[in-house]
Amino acid sequence: MKIRQLFKKNIAREIKGVIKVGQEAENDVRQELDEYVVTDELLGHFVYFFKQYLKSLDVPTDQMGVWISGFFGSGKSHFLKILSYLLDSNLEVDGKKAVEFFREKIEDQALLDQMQQVADAPSDIILFNTPSKSEDDNGDSKLSIVKVFNKVFNEKLGYSASIPWVAQMEEILDQNGQYTPFKQVFQEKSDLAWEDAREEIYYNEDMIVETLVEVANMSEESARRWIDNGEESYEISVDSFAKRIKKYVDKQPADYHLVFLADEMGQFVSDDVHRMLDLQTIVEDLGKYTLGKVWVIVTSQQDIDELEKDIHSSQDFSKIQGRFNTRLSLSSANADEVIKKRLLEKNDTGNDAVQLLYTSEVQASLRNKINFSDGTISLKKYDSLKDFSEFYPMIPYQLDLLQQVFTKIRENSSAGKHFASGERNLLGAVQYAALEYAEKDLGILVPFQTFYGHLDQGLDHSVRATIIKAQSTPTLQSFDVDVLKVLYLIRYLKSVPSTVENITTLMLDELDADRLKLTENITAALDRLTKEYLVQRTGLEYLFLTNEEQDINREINHMDIPTSKMQSYIGEMIYDTVLEMKKYKYVPFAEKKTVAYDFDCAKWIDESARGNATAEIGIHVVTPYSDDYRNRETLQQLSTRENRLVIALGDSGTFYDDTMMLLKINEYLRNQSSKQNSGMKREIIDRKSNERNDLMKSVERQVRETVQNATYYINGSEVSLAGNPTTKVDQGLHDVVENMYLKIKYINKFYDRDDFNGVISQGQINFLHDNSDDPNRLATDALEQYVKQHTERKMITSLFEIVQVFGKAPYGWREDDILVSLIRLLKDEKIQFKSSGNTMNIHDAMFPRTIKQNPSQAKIMVEKRKVIGEELIRNAKTIAKEMYGKNLVSEKEDDLKEETMRLFVGTQKTMVNLLDEYRHRSYPGEKEIESLLQTLKEILKYQDADQFFRCLYDKRDELLDLYDDIQPVQSFFESQKPVFDTSFKLRKRYEIDKDLLQTSEAKEAGNRISEILAMSMPYDFIKELPDLNMQYEQALIAELDKESEPLLEVIQQKVATLEDTITAMETVRAKFEPVIKERFTLLKNKILSAETLTDLFSYRSQIDHLTQLLSTQINDFISEIQLKPISPMPPISPLPPIDGGGGPIVVDPVTPITKTPEFVHKNKLIPLNYEKIETEEELNDLLAVIHSELEKVLEQGKTIRFI
Known part of the structure; x- marks a missing residue:
């Protein structure tokens, strides 16, 4: 039986491809409607679409956008075309509506009723391929979508599609009832059909103007201006287009609908945000103005959700989504079902024959033969007898794979434009392959290279040239060319690696093919193709090469790489x-x-x-x-x-x-x-x-x-x-x-910085007492032995050397772990670190940092520690007991040393604090404190425990003696210092008044206080000081009281004299009376509070000085007042006559005599050069001087006031 005899329908019949506007001959439409396969998936889409569409027949809506998506070959364009037939009320085939062809395909009566209702409603259908209608070749994508819609609408109305302003002119003439006469008159005048002549409008301008003048009753000037300015004055926008459509729809019957069906719209707008937004605005405005009377149905290879990555704004994307509420998505299953029913469906005889082929042996054989290499996507095989019957002589995976091939060729070569416009389609490819094997007997399989023949004429020249070159190359065989075709078909499919295993599976051409032999033949073919530079091997894959790629490969092979x-x-x-x-x-x-x-x-x-x-x-x-x-x-x-x-x-x-x-x-x-x-x-x-x-x-x-x-x-x-x-x-x-670091496992635990510091710290000391607690004890033991051996051999070993040695083979230990083990040995007093000859203190705050620094490590010497004698240890404990009453129980030498040192440091701090007291006053015991501090300093300078204990042993007697000497000093500062401070102050006053004191009580007490304070060790005599202090203070107060009385009397006299002098003169009194009281009161208070006789006696001169100062100021002020003019006295009226007298007594005016007092200081009457008088003559001379000075005052009319 031949392959062609298997099929229910003639495999050689003509089957039209996808949508082609202009190919709507009745026979073609009949075949499409008759053979259209309504799959379960398509049935669901029909139900959903007509449900949404019917709503707009009854209820106004702006939800009239439909988005149909599906990959290349899924049948979305065919589905769109079928929808256009079903929606078109004007379409009839053999006197029947399109819906009549579906009554045997669809059992859902409700859906059929909906389809019939839609077909009966008046409508216009505009079906078009978006890219072919676009004139957007200049890169300006703005308004490109609305221009396409305007163009196809003009076509629908019979207006010019290529020149929109001419279409506008035609529409105006049509609205005025002048369009038909215009065309008739133009044809009569020009002998040209208007539809042909309008494409050359400027060439036929004069005839058009003449026709407009005749038909439209225009002047020639107006008509010519209309033509000349038409293109310049023409404008279009989405809004104006939508209003134009509304105007058109409003003139139609109430249930009229206009439907735009745009194929490949998704591809057209997906890479241009302006087009996307233009489409969104068109659908939005048409919905707003026509309320469901106009529908827009588009197809796309992308789901609408996938467009988001191409939209700059999520808000814009949301708007586009909102315009296309009805979304239909076609899958690969739909394409498979269509092909199986339209092409591969078997007649009864063929079905029986195919089923007889599918024996259990064939099933097992095919499971082994149809296999793909790792990295290949899952591809469908024959899963059952039903699968085999429906697909034979094809293999199920071929349809899905062929869809991917079409998509990739369209994306990766200039041939893509042919695939996009439907010249090559999945249905046609399968029909071509079936026809190629139509005369073959049952038992064959259609190998994948067969599909190449369907694509050949539409491929790039560079691809076809490679195939032609292979066909004409003597060293190659026809089988090699078939291998080359397979390589081209899967060239862009990353999901199907071009390995020998995959090529073998794709080229299976018989049910009982010898796969092993086929693999050998393919391998040999690939080698021959590679040698001819037609194929390039990359790892396990082989790549088809075009002519240009072959040239480049030759250049690559000639590159010189060492x-x-x-x-x-x-x-x-x-x-x-x-x-x-x-x-x-x-x-x-x-x-x-x-x-x-x-x-x-x-x-x-x-x-x-x-x-x-x-x-x-x-x-x-x-x-x-x-x-x-x-x-x-x-x-x-x-x-x-x-x-x-x-x-x-x-x-x-x-x-x-x-x-x-x-x-x-x-x-x-x-x-x-x-x-x-x-x-x-x-x-x-x-x-x-x-x-x-x-x-x-x-x-x-x-x-x-x-x-x-x-x-x-x-x-x-x-x-x-x-x-x-x-x-x-x-x-x-x-x-x-x-093998190299044999002792690396001695380290069982790692230590980080925190652990490192913790082991060093005093709080971790108990952690180190038992060596079994050391997780790295083997490493610690090895380090101890190393240090011990070097010390015994008198070899100087630095910390840096140890870190280096144990960081290399056979150890390989980390530095921190080495240091921690060394610290354990330090704290176990088995080794010691020395720097500059001094033993380092593990508790020093800088110790952790120092031992981690390489420069410091080189200066730190590590040696085995000496054992300190028991006598030295006992001596330290004895001193601690005698000096501090402490029983030191530490067993470790360093701990005992640290505890002893802490006691000494405490004493050292106490002594330093006491020594600070001597900066303020001379206290007893300063020498003893300094001696003790010096001895402690000499002891504490040793960080090495051995040296420390030896020094302490040598200075034991000295230290204990000094400690005994310091006890009374400490007692002094604790209890005797306050009374000593009081005596110190009194002694100072005594020294000042020593020669002025009159009473024996004061002299004896002051003298004894001075004697005690001068003693180097006055501690036993300080008990006398409280009584001596009291005795001296009481005696001194008595003498101060006695000596202050005459001074207070003098002050009182001076104040009285000054106040008496200024009483008669109000101006002078007002100025000086407060000053006199204030100044002398202050001086009086000083006398009353004087602590020494010396201070008290100094106030005598202050009294005289203050008196002189104030009297001078008063004299000066009075003199200043007297320089001012005095108004004359008014005349005195006559007195009445005295009894017995002759008449009134007249008294002459008398100028008043005012005598101003002049203060004369008695102590200044005697000139300073008069130190003594020995003769009467000297006495007379002095008296003459005094007389002269006093006479000068009287001559000035002043009164002398001694002061």
């Missing part, structure tokens, strides 16, 4: 990508993950080092390009000599060839980066860059496999390691470390 560069790159891939190795982390104990060492690791590739070549451990990768590769003994020796894990890579497979090709491509791309290449070459170079990235991944995979399968050598032996490359290398380096 083998050393490839070796270096392999090393880079292994160390940086596969192993990602910077340092090696060694974990000695599986149960203690916190104990882990980071080792610097030398990294070698053949004879070259990468990075640090001097690390103590390392990895040495050996490739077949190394001189040592073939010599196993040399590799074993290398692993021992250099303490390295030696990895000898295998030399099979394509790994090295692929790596060399990768480097050649890299070099080629680098050279091309600075060149200006043509568009085609630039595109190929870009693909080469992507290919380079894929090859890099392949090389990475292969290098992992190569390391995985390599031979490993450790310590002179070949070893077997398990796991992936990283695990193997980790395990190998683990063994290298343990």
